[in-house]
Amino acid sequence: MFVKLEIRNFLLISLLVAILALSSISIVLSDVEPQGTGSDHWMVDSLVYDDDGNDESWPSMATDSNGNLYVAYQHYDSGFERYRIYISKSTDAGLTWTLFHTIQKSTSLLHPSIAIDPHDNRIYVAYEEEVSTSNHDILCSVYSGTEWIERVVDNDSQNDRFPSIASDYQFGSNNYQYISYEFLHSYDDRDLNVAKSTDQGNSWQKNWHYRNLGGRVLTQTSITTSQDGHVYVTCAAGDDYNSQKWINIYYGDRASVAGAFENYETIWGYHDGLYGGSWPSIAASHADPDFIVVVFQRYLISTNDDVLYSYTNDGGASWYWGNISNTGYNERHPVVTVDGEGSTSTSVAGYFRVAYYYGLFTHYKQAYHSTPWSWTEYPGRPNPISSGSGSGANDQERSIATTTQKDDGSWWPNVVWTDSRRSSYDLYSTTPGNNPIIPEFLSLIIMPLFMIATLLAVIAYRRKKGI
Ligand SMILES: [Ca+2]
Ligand SMILES: [Ca+2]
Ligand SMILES: [Ca+2]
Ligand SMILES: [Ca+2]
DSSP: OOOOOOHHHHHHHHHHHHHHHHHHHHHHHHHOOTTOTTOOEEOOOEESSOOSSSOEEEEEEEEOTTSOEEEEEEEEETTTTEEEEEEEEESSTTSSOEEEEEEOOSSOEEEEEEEEETTTTEEEEEEEEEEETTEEEEEEEEEOSSOEEEEEEEOSSSOEEEEEEEEOOSSGGGOOEEEEEEEEEETTEEEEEEEEESSTTSSOEEEEEEEOOTTSEEEEEEEEEOTTSEEEEEEEEESSTTSOOEEEEEEEETTOOSBSOSEEEEEESSGGGOOOEEEEEEEEOBSOTTOEEEEEEEOOSSSOOEEEEEEESSTTSOOEEEEEEOSSSOEEEEEEEETTTTOOOSOBOOEEEEEEEETTEEEEEEEESSSSOOOEEOTTOOSOSSOTTOOBOTTSTTOEEEEEEEETTEEEEEEEEEEOSSSSOEEEEEOEESOOHHHHHHHHHHHHHHHHHHHHHHHHHHHHHTO
């Protein structure tokens, strides 16, 4: 039977196809349960901030007690010719991001690090102000829930760099915040500073802890707090900045008086003839007060870089190390997080989660809080986090950030990384979720059908009108 080519038929078909196409998009949204159980895929990458003309880099991530994710990063404003600090927020587990706050001055602001106190959801963003080439200051902007206030951490005439911030989570209104950073005497002589705030970031005890190793270098710090209220700071240490470095850790009680940390260990270094550690990242169990993990990059002159870990299960007296990934590719710039982010609980015995570059791509592994360690790829995800067309930015330091988030009783990671698939550096986010590929694939079929149907409708209309 011949079906007459009525315009209204084509319009109807077009409408139906359009509805189908739209519904396939809504399938993407409604099926997304990034923290859902049983998932074995990573979601499609989402842009944290869409600016293809300027660079976004140096991300740092945190979770609040409502499960909202925040990324602090530096954004280069080419018109302004300065770096600014941007903070983006996601209320849907990293699927979509909106710009939450910007911090700008007449100077460049660099190297942000973010922490959230889950007791009151205050947000702390520490960063560097480039007062001059030889004088950088450390500042911290605090969001109380209604307003942002910028506080001075260290604004003396010295050159202070690369803050890393951590917040207590388990002492209620008595939670403290801590910032480790490096004091750059000269390129080859750098010291470790740690500042502490006991009043929600209003004031900071500068030089709460201080280490210098004489004319040697302490650099690339990362800080965390343990379940029982100790503070752990890891850094790379060496004779000079470009020489082979070992990985040190300094730790002490949160209540200790100003001065050197009571304890320090070289957790990886010259022993066994293995050295060349850099860019350590640290996380502490939210259940076991003695369980701390450090991940770092091992620099090998003759071959390629690997990613390693070192951990203690006795509060820092003993450390054991092993490989996370040591293939023939360059593995670089690892970051570690632990289940329990955004929670005040002290009984989350979950996973330690590591994201790092593997060649040009971003990889991810996790290991459950236990020994012996087994760092496994996320199930069903043998491929890089970046899509095949994507490329990372593994030449950039501190170019990945990760956090954990809770849903349906389970903890899940989110990973943000610096990516150069477009013309400038961008930040992309992803999290495990249900397979988003099928709806996307359907929309690829439906959209052309919609276009063809529309074209036919136009042709039919023209034929009817005789034009
Ligand atoms: Ca200064
Ligand atoms: Ca020194
Ligand atoms: Ca390697
Ligand atoms: Ca960009």
